Amino acid sequence: MKFFVDTAEVAEIKDLAASGLLDGVTTNPSLILKSGRPMLEVIKEICAIVPGPVSAETVATNHAKMLEEGRKLAKLAKNIAVKVPLTPDGLKTCKVLSSEGTMVNVTLCFSAAQALLAAKAGATFISPFVGRLDDIGQDGMHLIDEIMAIYRQYPHFKTEVLVASVRHTQHVVQAAKMGAHVATVPPNVLRQCFKHVLTDNGLKAFLDDWAKTGQSIL
Numbered sequence: 001m002k003f004f005v006d007t008a009e010v011a012e013i014k015d016l017a018a019s020g021l022l023d024g025v026t027t028n029p030s031l032i033l034k035s036g037r038p039m040l041e042v043i044k045e046i047c048a049i050v051p052g053p054v055s056a057e058t059v060a061t062n063h064a065k066m067l068e069e070g071r072k073l074a075k076l077a078k079n080i081a082v083k084v085p086l087t088p089d090g091l092k093t094c095k096v097l098s099s100e101g102t103m104v105n106v107t108l109c110f111s112a113a114q115a116l117l118a119a120k121a122g123a124t125f126i127s128p129f130v131g132r133l134d135d136i137g138q139d140g141m142h143l144i145d146e147i148m149a150i151y152r153q154y155p156h157f158k159t160e161v162l163v164a165s166v167r168h169t170q171h172v173v174q175a176a177k178m179g180a181h182v183a184t185v186p187p188n189v190l191r192q193c194f195k196h197v198l199t200d201n202g203l204k205a206f207l208d209d210w211a212k213t214g215q216s217i218l
Contacts, residue, residue: 001176004053004162004184008035008042012187013049024052026105026127026164026184028083029059040076047077053125055105057083058093066093074102081105081124086114091121098122105162112146119151119159125182130175131165140165141174148178169193 002023005016008031016022025046032039043056056076058069070082070093081103084090094104098121105125106118110133118126128147130140144163151157160181166172169192172183185193 001172001180002052002182003190004055004182005190006031006164006166006184006186008032008037008046009187010035010042010045010049013046016187016190017049021190022050022052023182024054024079024081024184025050026055026083026162028055028057028107043073043080044076047079051079053081053103053105054079055081055083055107055125057107058085061085061087061089063089063092066090067096070097070102070104071100074100079103083107083127086118091117094118094121094123098124107164110143112143112150115147115159115161116150119154119157123159125160125162127162127164127184129165130163130171131167133165134167141171141178144175144178144180148180 003021004024004026005013005022006026008027013025035042047054056073058066060066060069066084066089073082074080082097083105084093085108086106094106097104103124105127106123107127109115109126109128115126128143133140133143147161162182162184163175163180164184166183166185166189168189175183
């Protein structure tokens with residue numbers, strides 16, 4: 001499974017990229033707002049840090065304007081994935097941009113039927129929002145299972161399932177068990193994947209015993 005980080009905070013991205021675990025980045029207008037910086041400036045900076053796909057989202061709702069925005073974003077860097085909403089206009093835009101060789105991330109997916117349409121439109125990534133489905137009492141991970149089952153029936157589909165709206169480490173583990181291609185994870189959740197109380201306790205015990213030896217490796 002590939003790990004993308006879901007943030008527009010450059011310092012966070014630099015820190016996680018140094019671990020070698022980061023395969024890409026996703027952003028959206030809400031994350032850009034939190035960063036407090038101009039969108040195009042932030043996206044360019046992120047693209048220079050991470051060689052993998054960096055999702056930059058359009059904000060227009062009609063096809064013509066969305067396509068114009070998408071083409072502008074695509075020119076920022078070679079690793080841009082233009083993000084469009086799962087609407088009729090969004091899929092029209094996806095089709096054109098994909099045919100031009102631009103990566104496209106179709107976002108705000110909440111049903112398997114929507115994911116099927118996105119694959120047919122040539123999406124590079126489909127972003128099902130599992131946490132938001134959980135919030136309204138549905139099972140977000142069931143949607144991932146459905147999409148993966150459908151995509152497996154059609155090997156000619158090249159669309160990768162990018163699990164989004166991840167809230168905790170079990171979303172990541174379950175997605176990996178289902179064979180999802182990517183999880184885009186908030187920085188705090190990605191760091192939680194490192195954590196286990198037995199790891200912490202074991203390391204403390206080793207270090208305490210090492211101190212008692214009075215030795216030094218260096």
